[in-house]
Amino acid sequence: MPESPPEPTTTDRVRGAAARALGRLPAPLQDALADALPGGPAPAVDGQRLDPAVRLLLALNPDGAGNASHVRADPVGARARLRxxxxxxAGRPTAVGRVQNLVVGGAAGPLDARLYRPAHAERPPLVVYFHGGGYTQGDLDTHDEPCRLLCRQAGHAVLSVDYRLAPEARFPAAVEDAEAAFRWARDHAERLGADPGRVAVGGDSAGGALAAVTAQAVRGRGGPVAQLLIYPSADHPTPRPSRTLFDGYILPDALRRAYFDVYTRGTGVDDDDPRLSPISGRLDGLAPAFVVTAGFDVLRDEGEAYARALDSAGGAVALYRQAALPHGFVNLTGVSPAARRATVAVARRWRRFLAEHAAGGAA
Structure with a gap:
């Protein structure tokens, strides 16, 4: 019988409650408190100013999303810590019409998944969603609130998929699961109460890369009608300026490299393989893409380069940068009002984008 997933300790819950309380303070006071703490992040970089609530959170917890050496030495332990x-x-969960745990078809067997349905919607569009976490972390619970917000604010059904993670399942397991899960969702959309003619794909960070790779693998007839790519990992080998400018804002570049090392160790895959770096893939004929980037993010430049590459290939693309926020902001909605507003704005703009570009009528 599998072990129960780790739950927050009392210390985790106390820290979370304190972070939520600090997030409600006036912005000038948050900045002042962050200024008083040693080693906090710079408040302004590259013409952008960091959200004060996030700045204070990072000053109190400079380790951000985790430690690269911990991820390399004990990826399963690092996964439990992040969870x-x-x-x-997390704060109080956003209410949606219905939440249902179910099982979908993966590449090597069944995968756990969670379906979110909006209230008072018949046959809404369906977004097959892949969570972030560097291919080694994350699950249905870590991304429950982002999926709830997407469902409620976009009015779309969301199918969150718990694909296999490294090191238990290294590359290309996650890619194969993502493609298989999308095909399963497309074929079962009617049964899920969604519109089979409006099945999209989405994800954040590593999950954004999986969504992009899935859109490339299943293009044209039977493919997704649109892509929602939230700060996607799009170009692993190219050292763009954001990797240096925003090193340490939630996602240090050393941690980014550690995730890839754990995911690909011993596989012999090249860094520019399109299944790792979708910018290296064939970009013509893809579904319309709504690309979201975060200003304080090592992945900012590659996500925006991917949007430009899609545009150059003739695709329909919208690029939306959240300049004041870091990587992972969809997971910070409980402690940063700005992150919550941004996530709501992403969902609402995505709704309009899908309505404009997807076949089958208004979303």
């Missing part, structure tokens, strides 16, 4: 921290920071 506890994310759940500790």
């Amino acid at each position: 506890r921290e994310v759940l500790g920071l």
